[in-house]
Amino acid sequence: MEILVPLGLFAMIAAIVIVPRYFRSLEQQKLQETLRAAVERGEPIPPEIVQAMTQPVKEAKGAYRHPDQDLRQGIVWLAVGVGLALMGYFVGYNEPDATHVFMGIAAIPGLIGLAFIVLWAVGRKKN
Numbered sequence: 001m002e003i004l005v006p007l008g009l010f011a012m013i014a015a016i017v018i019v020p021r022y023f024r025s026l027e028q029q030k031l032q033e034t035l036r037a038a039v040e041r042g043e044p045i046p047p048e049i050v051q052a053m054t055q056p057v058k059e060a061k062g063a064y065r066h067p068d069q070d071l072r073q074g075i076v077w078l079a080v081g082v083g084l085a086l087m088g089y090f091v092g093y094n095e096p097d098a099t100h101v102f103m104g105i106a107a108i109p110g111l112i113g114l115a116f117i118v119l120w121a122v123g124r125k126k127n
Helices: 004-041 047-054 069-091 098-126
Strands: none
Touching: 069 098
16 A cells, blocks of 8 residues: 555656647647648648648747746746645654655755746846
């Protein structure tokens, strides 16, 4: 029974990575089927669609980036770090050794959040 918790954690991480890629590949497959059907019917394919399909994924999504995106990401990561720290604090009532472990784990997303907030502040000063 004790193996289920770490196994569940790694399964969740794998699902977070694999599931979006799977749905993205399904979307691309449907787009290719639609284009194939258009070609078979003799319809012309707009050059914008061909260009969008040949560009890398990050470029195809668009060059627009919200100016406060780093701030938003930083606040979310910081909140995750604070949440983990609070969880360690409350778990520490029953397991005193768990507090230090959770504080160490909470430091990772917390520092990532601080880095995003610093990037936002530096980016604001440039513009």
